[in-house]
Amino acid sequence: xAVVSQHPSWVICKSGTSVKIECRSLDFxxxxxxxxxxxxxxxxxxxxxxxxxSKATYEQGVEKDKFLINHASLTLSTLTVTSAHPEDSSFYxxxxxxxxxxxxxxxxxxxxx
Amino acid sequence: xxxxxxxxxxxxxxxxxxxxxRCNYSYGATPYLFWYVQSPGQGLQLLLKYFSGDTLVQGIKxxxxxxxxxxxxxxxxxPSVHWSDAAEYFCAVAAGSSGNTPLVxxxxxxxxxxx
Numbered sequence: 137x138a139v140v141s142q143h144p145s146w147v148i149c150k151s152g153t154s155v156k157i158e159c160r161s162l163d164f165x166x167x168x169x170x171x172x173x174x175x176x177x178x179x180x181x182x183x184x185x186x187x188x189x190s191k192a193t194y195e196q197g198v199e200k201d202k203f204l205i206n207h208a209s210l211t212l213s214t215l216t217v218t219s220a221h222p223e224d225s226s227f228y229x230x231x232x233x234x235x236x237x238x239x240x241x242x243x244x245x246x247x248x249x
Numbered sequence: 250x251x252x253x254x255x256x257x258x259x260x261x262x263x264x265x266x267x268x269x270x271r272c273n274y275s276y277g278a279t280p281y282l283f284w285y286v287q288s289p290g291q292g293l294q295l296l297l298k299y300f301s302g303d304t305l306v307q308g309i310k311x312x313x314x315x316x317x318x319x320x321x322x323x324x325x326x327x328p329s330v331h332w333s334d335a336a337e338y339f340c341a342v343a344a345g346s347s348g349n350t351p352l353v354x355x356x357x358x359x360x361x362x363x364x
Contacts, residue, residue, distance in 0.1 A: 170351055178356070179356045180352075233349060237283070238283075240285070240292040240295075243292045
């Protein structure tokens with residue numbers, strides 16, 4: 137149980153375009169989801185907390201207008217990277233909160249050319 | 250602010266040998282502690298967690314961890330390592346007073362397993 141999926145798993149885009157990443161809880165309802173970013177050989181850094189039906193809470197230094205988060209249902213949160221630039225290239229991982237435990241998706245690798 | 254220290258960046262063990270990965274946390278109250286494993290290019294899989302109660306917790310894949318408040322530690326152990334255990338291991342603590350808060354991760358320990 138407590139499975140989280142992400143789509144796409146890989147995305148390559150041109151600089152200046154926008155990319156949407158989906159995070160779904162498959163067998164539980166996730167009122168809260170989290171978005172993390174992981175650079176190569178580094179740990180996970182929290183970007184934002186996504187709550188169903190309300191605005192996301194962003195960590196200091198994360199631009200809310202660049203990383204748009206929508207949590208419109210209890211099983212889906214989306215992260216849109218707007219006007220992506222090469223420095224946005226990274227591994228993005230989401231998690232769904234279930235019974236005080238975070239269950240992680242498989243991640244999305246974004247490469248901006 | 251809460252923090253997690255994993256002192257070992259990389260550990261190499263022989264298959265069949267025992268394993269202990271160290272984790273120290275900084276948190277004033279009773280922490281919510283987790284161990285996750287990440288294979289290359291993959292997401293994180295929960296190995297085990299500690300919220301309260303018995304300080305020795307059992308997890309999946311034969312892993313266990315012991316919470317020691319006096320040492321602010323939550324070390325992960327396995328009696329006999331398998332080649333498939335090679336991966337990155339992350340210790341994490343909940344940032345707040347419950348598990349419903351974001352996680353603060355250590356920098357991870359990469360485990361290599363040799364024949």
